[in-house]
Each structure stands twice: as C-alpha cells, then as structure tokens.
Amino acid sequence: SADDAHDLGVTSMEFSPVLEKSAVETCYNLATCGNDGYLRAWKLISGRQNRLTIKNETFAHDGNAMCVSFNVKGDLVSTAGGDKKVKLWSYPDFTNLRVFSGFDRYVTCCCFTRDGAAVLGASRLALKAWRIVEARETDSDSEEMENSA
Numbered sequence: 001s002a003d004d005a006h007d008l009g010v011t012s013m014e015f016s017p018v019l020e021k022s023a024v025e026t027c028y029n030l031a032t033c034g035n036d037g038y039l040r041a042w043k044l045i046s047g048r049q050n051r052l053t054i055k056n057e058t059f060a061h062d063g064n065a066m067c068v069s070f071n072v073k074g075d076l077v078s079t080a081g082g083d084k085k086v087k088l089w090s091y092p093d094f095t096n097l098r099v100f101s102g103f104d105r106y107v108t109c110c111c112f113t114r115d116g117a118a119v120l121g122a123s124r125l126a127l128k129a130w131r132i133v134e135a136r137e138t139d140s141d142s143e144e145m146e147n148s149a
Helices: none
Strands: 010-021 026-034 038-046 051-059 065-070 076-081 086-090 096-100 107-112 118-123 127-132 142-145
Touching: 026 065, 026 076, 038 065, 076 118, 086 118, 086 127, 096 127
Parallel strands: 010 065, 065 107
Antiparallel strands: 010 026, 026 038, 038 051, 065 076, 076 086, 076 107, 086 096, 107 118, 118 127, 127 142
C-alpha cells in the first residue's frame, strides 16, 4: 500500500510524461525507488475516487536505490544506486535493459537528455553519460560519452 511504499523510506519519485484521460478520471503512472533497493511502478487514478496502487516492482540496486527518472516517451526509466551503478529498465514491466558502471562511489542521481538519446548519472565527484542508440538492443549499442567536467 501507499502507507508502506518503501521500507526505510522513499528516496525518489517521478511521474511518467504519459497519462490517460477520460471524462471522469485521469490515470497517472509513477515510479518510485527507496532505501530498500526496490523500484516500484504505481498507478494513480484521480477522479470521483482517488486510488493509488502498485502495478509492479523489482529489486533494482544492492544497498539503496537513490534516484529514478523517466525518458520523454515514458517507456524507459533509469535508476541510480548505492551499488555504484546506473540501470536502464523498460516501463512498466521493469526488464533490465542495461547496467552502466564505472563509478568509484555510490551514484546519487540520474536523468535522460530531453531527446532521450543519452542517460546520465552522477556521484559525489563524477558525472558520466552514455548514448542510447536503441534501448532494447544489445549493450554494444551504448557507449560512454567523454567526460567534459
């Protein structure tokens, strides 16, 4: 339930850019992650009766999952975690598509570029970016972009 969304607390949440509207209600998709290491998909229905339900969940990161971010199409999410990795997931089924590593410390945040062509992750001292050619293809279709910082 929403009262116990994540053991030890929610660390990040973001609404999908995709929503469904009807004459009487609006359905929003939400992704959350927490200190329990889980990534969860939620459905929020706003209308005559408001309902928030879990659609799916997966164990995303050893330690804690610190950040979640949707791409512009709403069909991918990225997560960042205490295991020093950024992960790419399909949404809402949470198939793990890619694991990006190379950080020396835990990764505190992640995001997509506005055009969805790259995913970025940041730790205390490093910012890394990877191009995403086609998210559902093999890992050889991504490459780390040069750090400019």
